Amino acid sequence: MGPRMPERIYYRTMRTQDGVRPEIGRSRRSLGVVIDGAKPDIRRTADGSVLPDTGGMSVFVNDPHGLPAHRKPRWLKGYGKDPLFSLCADLLPGDLTERIEQLTHAFVEPAEAMPFEQYEAALSSTQGNWLLLTALGGAQ
Numbered sequence: 458m459g460p461r462m463p464e465r466i467y468y469r470t471m472r473t474q475d476g477v478r479p480e481i482g483r484s485r486r487s488l489g490v491v492i493d494g495a496k497p498d499i500r501r502t503a504d505g506s507v508l509p510d511t512g513g514m515s516v517f518v519n520d521p522h523g524l525p526a527h528r529k530p531r532w533l534k535g536y537g538k539d540p541l542f543s544l545c546a547d548l549l550p551g552d553l554t555e556r557i558e559q560l561t562h563a564f565v566e567p568a569e570a571m572p573f574e575q576y577e578a579a580l581s582s583t584q585g586n587w588l589l590l591t592a593l594g595g596a597q
Contacts, residue, residue: 465546465555467516467563469587470528470539477589479542481581486539488587489580490514492573499566499576507576510556513566514580516544521590523561532592542587552579 471479472486479488490498490513499512507513517523521533521541529535546555552575554568567576 465518467518467544467546467555467565468521468524468541469514469516469544470524470530470537470541471587472539473589474584478584479587481584483577485515488514488584489577501573505573506570507567507573508570509554509566509568511566513556513564513576516555516563516565518546518555518557518561518563520561541590543590544583544587548583548586550579550582552576553583 470486471488474480481488483489483491483493485491485498492499492501497512498514499507501507521529521543524533524535524537526535526537528537528539530537530539530541533541549555549565552568552571553565555563556566557563565580567579
C-alpha cells in the first residue's frame with residue numbers, strides 16, 4: 458500500500474444565503490458559474506451541454522492566500538466583500554471532478570458531458586458541505 462495522498466481543501470469566497478451557507482447563483486460571487494457574457498466560466502455546446510476540461514467553477518486549492526486581493530476577506534489581508542468558505546475535495550459528487558490548473562488553483566468541472574442543468578444541480582448539491590470560515594482554522 459502506497460502513501461496516502463493529502464486531503465485537498467477548496468477555498469472560494471461567496472455571498473451567503475442565510476449567514477451560514479453559500480448563495481447559489483450564476484455569478485463569480487455565488488456557488489455556481491457564469492454562463493453568459495464575454496468571459497463565461499464554462500461554455501455550453503449547441504445542445505446546451507457542458508463538457509469536461511472546458512472550465513467551470515473556480516476554486517483555490519489548499520491555500521486561501523492564493524486568492525486575488527479583491528476576493529480575500531480582510532482577515533487574509535484582502536479587500537473582498539464576501540466571506541470565505543472551504544470544502545473538502547472528497548465531498549464532490551460523482552457528476553463533478555476537479556482540474557488542477559496551477560499549483561493552488563483548480564476548476565470544478567463536469568465529470569462527463571451532461572446537460573448544463575445537471576452540472577448546475579451538482580454544484581448546488583454541495584451547498585451544505587461548504588464551511589464558512591471566520592479565520593484560518595475556524596469554521597462556523
